[in-house]
Amino acid sequence: MANxxxxxxxxxxxxxxxxxxxxxxxxxxxxxxxxxxxxxxELGYLRNQQALTLSTGRTQRFVxxxxxxxxxxxxxxxxxxxxxxxxxxxxxxxxxxxxxxDQERQALDLLKHREVDGAIVLSHTMTFExxxxxxxxxxxxxxxxxxxxxxSSVHVDHYTAFQTGLRVLTEAGYEDVGIVLSRPDSPSSIxxxxxxxxxxxxxxxxxxxxGYLTSEDGKRLVSAFLSEQERPRALxxxxxxxxxxxxxxxxRSGLQVPHDIAVLGFDGHxxxxxxGLSTMRSxxxxxxxxxxxxxxQEMTGAPVVQxxxxxxxxxGTTL
Amino acid sequence: MANxxxxxxxxxxxxxxxxxxxxxxxxxxxxxxxxxxxxxxELGYLRNQQALTLSTGRTQRFVxxxxxxxxxxxxxxxxxxxxxxxxxxxxxxxxxxxxxxDQERQALDLLKHREVDGAIVLSHTMTFExxxxxxxxxxxxxxxxxxxxxxSSVHVDHYTAFQTGLRVLTEAGYEDVGIVLSRPDSPSSIxxxxxxxxxxxxxxxxxxxxGYLTSEDGKRLVSAFLSEQERPRALxxxxxxxxxxxxxxxxRSGLQVPHDIAVLGFDGHxxxxxxGLSTMRSxxxxxxxxxxxxxxQEMTGAPVVQxxxxxxxxxGTTL
DNA sequence: TTGTACGCGTTATCAC
DNA sequence: GTGATAACGCGTACAA
Numbered sequence: 001m002a003n004x005x006x007x008x009x010x011x012x013x014x015x016x017x018x019x020x021x022x023x024x025x026x027x028x029x030x031x032x033x034x035x036x037x038x039x040x041x042e043l044g045y046l047r048n049q050q051a052l053t054l055s056t057g058r059t060q061r062f063v064x065x066x067x068x069x070x071x072x073x074x075x076x077x078x079x080x081x082x083x084x085x086x087x088x089x090x091x092x093x094x095x096x097x098x099x100x101x102d103q104e105r106q107a108l109d110l111l112k113h114r115e116v117d118g119a120i121v122l123s124h125t126m127t128f129e130x131x132x133x134x135x136x137x138x139x140x141x142x143x144x145x146x147x148x149x150x151x152s153s154v155h156v157d158h159y160t161a162f163q164t165g166l167r168v169l170t171e172a173g174y175e176d177v178g179i180v181l182s183r184p185d186s187p188s189s190i191x192x193x194x195x196x197x198x199x200x201x202x203x204x205x206x207x208x209x210x211g212y213l214t215s216e217d218g219k220r221l222v223s224a225f226l227s228e229q230e231r232p233r234a235l236x237x238x239x240x241x242x243x244x245x246x247x248x249x250x251x252r253s254g255l256q257v258p259h260d261i262a263v264l265g266f267d268g269h270x271x272x273x274x275x276g277l278s279t280m281r282s283x284x285x286x287x288x289x290x291x292x293x294x295x296x297q298e299m300t301g302a303p304v305v306q307x308x309x310x311x312x313x314x315x316g317t318t319l
Numbered sequence: 320m321a322n323x324x325x326x327x328x329x330x331x332x333x334x335x336x337x338x339x340x341x342x343x344x345x346x347x348x349x350x351x352x353x354x355x356x357x358x359x360x361e362l363g364y365l366r367n368q369q370a371l372t373l374s375t376g377r378t379q380r381f382v383x384x385x386x387x388x389x390x391x392x393x394x395x396x397x398x399x400x401x402x403x404x405x406x407x408x409x410x411x412x413x414x415x416x417x418x419x420x421d422q423e424r425q426a427l428d429l430l431k432h433r434e435v436d437g438a439i440v441l442s443h444t445m446t447f448e449x450x451x452x453x454x455x456x457x458x459x460x461x462x463x464x465x466x467x468x469x470x471s472s473v474h475v476d477h478y479t480a481f482q483t484g485l486r487v488l489t490e491a492g493y494e495d496v497g498i499v500l501s502r503p504d505s506p507s508s509i510x511x512x513x514x515x516x517x518x519x520x521x522x523x524x525x526x527x528x529x530g531y532l533t534s535e536d537g538k539r540l541v542s543a544f545l546s547e548q549e550r551p552r553a554l555x556x557x558x559x560x561x562x563x564x565x566x567x568x569x570x571r572s573g574l575q576v577p578h579d580i581a582v583l584g585f586d587g588h589x590x591x592x593x594x595g596l597s598t599m600r601s602x603x604x605x606x607x608x609x610x611x612x613x614x615x616q617e618m619t620g621a622p623v624v625q626x627x628x629x630x631x632x633x634x635g636t637t638l
Numbered sequence: 639t640t641g642t643a644c645g646c647g648t649t650a651t652c653a654c
Numbered sequence: 655g656t657g658a659t660a661a662c663g664c665g666t667a668c669a670a
Contacts, residue, residue, distance in 0.1 A: 003646090003647055003648085004647060004648065004649095005647080008657095013656080013657085014656065014657040014658075015647095015648085015649095015657085015658090016649090016650090016656070016657055016658080016659095017655090017656065017657075019648070019649060019650090020655095020656090022648095023649080026655095027655050027656075028655070028656085029655065029656090032655085032656085046431045046432055047432060047647085047648080048432065048433050048646085048647050048648070049429075049432040049433055049434040050369070050372045050373045050376075050378065050433050050434070050646085050647075050648090051373055051646070051647030051648040051649090051662095052647080052648055052649080053369045053372075053373075053648090053662095054369045054370055054372075054373045054646085054647080054648075054649095054662050054663070054664090055647075055648040055649045055650085055661085055662055056648080056649065056650095056662090057369075057662075059369065061412070068398070069394065069397045069398060069401055070391070070394030070395055070397055070398040071394075072389070072391050072394070075388065075389030075390075075391070076389060078388045078389055078413075079387070079388060079389040079415075082388055082413070082415040083415075086415075086422075091412045091414075091429075091434075092412065092413050093380070093410045093411065093412055093413075094397075094401070094411050094412075094413050095410075096398075096401040096402075096405070103405075110368075110410075112365050113365055113366060113367065113368040114367050114368055114369050114663095115368040115369070115410075214589065215589055215590040215592075215593050216589050216592070216593070218593065219592065219593040241590065244590060244593065245590060245593040246593075247593075248590075248593030248594035248595070249593050252594075252595055252636070270533065270534055270535050271534040271560065271563060271564060271567075271590075273534075273535070273538065274534050274535070274537065274538040274563065274564040274565075274566075274567030274568050275563075275567035275571075276567070276571055317571070322662090322663055322664085323663065323664065323665095324663080324664095332640080332641085333640065333641040333642075334641085334642095334663095334664085334665090335640070335641060335642080335665085335666075336639090336640065336641075338664070338665060338666080339640095341664095342665085345639095346639050346640080347639075347640085348639065348640090351639090351640085366663090366664080367662085367663055367664070369662085369663080369664090370646095370662070370663030370664040370665090371663080371664055371665080372664090373646050373647070373648090373662085373663080373664075374645085374646060374663075374664040374665050374666090375646090375664080375665070376646075433647095
């Protein structure tokens with residue numbers, strides 16, 4: 001565990017010279033550079049990242065804030081993030097919040113305590129107002145809509161996206177459509193519901209199914225659906241996983257898809273293809289990549305980014 | 320961005336006293352403690368984690384090494400890890416390797432450079448021999464079998480697990496069984512195949528399907544399966560996702576499951592339930608939790624842990 | 639009970 | 655080209 005001073009001593013130069021060699025700075029004679037490199041090799045020198053971090057003030061880390069690491073919905077985001085981070089020699093500290101406000105605060109506290117250089121928030125319950133109080137400690141980027149101008153955002157405009165999906169259903173001849181949302185009062189659920197009421201003539205309160213987050217929830221929805229006296233002819237889900245949970249259980253319950261009930265998912269997760277799930281493909285991996293870039297660039301003084309990406313219909317057999 | 324020295328000045332005490340207050344050490348008069356706390360509040364003191372880290376030599380971080388963050392197989396592991404880490408105020412740095420040796424090396428290099436306190440390796444292509452060369456720099460734990468005695472391991476014994484699964488199939492009356500493996504020469508694939516040859520009378524080389532990792536691979540397997548002249552009566556998959564990909568596509572191709580082909584998965588992923596997937600449940604979340612604990616305890620001098628957990632049959636309708 | 643002084647390992651500044 | 659030396663912000667002997 002030789003440090004820079006040991007190397008300096010061993011090569012009979014100053015620590016400054018060693019530092020110059022390490023960082024490939026100019027003004028080092030070939031001879032001394034040679035000596036230093038040999039000393040590093042001989043003593044097995046390994047630069048201590050902690051010390052570097054304290055000295056430079058940069059951690060080379062971002063914290064990624066998300067509700068559940070094991071929810072496949074976030075998989076593609078994280079994939080994009082990971083790839084971008086690798087290219088810039090950055091590390092990702094994952095922070096699972098389970099939608100708990102105190103956990104979101106703890107995650108952003110890392111910023112305050114100089115434990116990370118920035119934060120990438122994929123989903124949050126915290127208000128943007130509160131989030132802005134952390135902004136002074138480093139760049140923050142979100143994957144959600146409605147961010148103030150101090151916070152970078154790369155997201156899908158869920159109003160437009162849902163509008164598009166609902167029009168796909170309409171054009172396919174489905175008039176009585178229900179929608180299946182995750183947390184009822186999340187910003188994305190609110191605008192989705194708004195799009196639904198604005199777009200669908202037969203839209204009605206009771207065909208808004210809220211609180212469906214996982215494939216198990218989707219499975220559970222089947223019985224709720226079957227108990228309706230008057231059922232929609234199609235269901236538009238806000239997540240492929242919930243849609244698949246529903247699809248599997250519905251089929252097992254003897255429902256014919258799409259004859260009895262049509263299903264439209266949202267995400268474009270690969271596993272949906274195996275089951276022929278019709279879905280709206282969301283460019284989540286691109287979003288992950290762009291979020292990383294935005295956060296990274298902001299550190300070098302680049303302005304806040306606000307970008308909205310669009311979804312596309314991915315045809316399947318459940319519609 | 321007041322530091323400990325600013326607080327000391329403002330409260331008119333020494334930095335030692337401030338440090339004592341921060342760390343709740345004894346030997347501070349109530350009056351000075353009061354003054355320090357007020358100063359911290361007034362100046363908005365936030366302890367700098369980088370400096371603490373350099374001073375104490377502990378980062379409060381582990382690196383988690385895994386092939387793909389977005390592969391649902393790792394979801395439950397990571398969930399267990401995240402929960403355990405939260406309880407101990409540790410952070411998880413995720414490192415995605417895509418099974419690339421150089422990436423595994425980079426991940427473990429974090430250990431050498433004092434960027435993390437330990438490493439948790441969920442899957443690896445590196446030999447244990449090489450992995451041991453990193454052991455001097457911190458505790459390493461793996462979720463795979465066959466670790467040397469310097470490396471902690473909490474895993475499923477895939478030989479026994481596969482044996483159990485194969486017996487489930489036998490007892491259900493299936494004699495002609497095929498197996499579907501991930502990477503052909505991974506340690507787990509090798510022992511799984513061994514269990515297959517040892518356990519199944521009709522086992523044959525061509526009913527070993529290798530290279531199936533994702534749900535898309537499972538989907539792809541259907542055509543390979545259909546082109547066989549002599550087909551097995553049941554397929555035992557090494558992953559629920561691959562099994563589901565196969566199940567979806569097979570059903571869409573008109574195959575009756577389990578009449579034409581029975582399907583047994585491996586993992587116990589929630590989404591399998593919606594499709595009635597019969598599977599072997601692996602306690603991956605427990606493994607994640609135990610891996611964290613093992614790594615953590617080792618730092619305090621606890622001995623290396625080697626533990627093998629068992630899988631259980633989870634009944635479904637695909638068998 | 640309190641404070642001074644130093645170490646942790648690096649980079650940056652400035653004089654030579 | 656080169657090298658002292660001062661930061662960075664904390665914990666902690668050791669002295670008082």
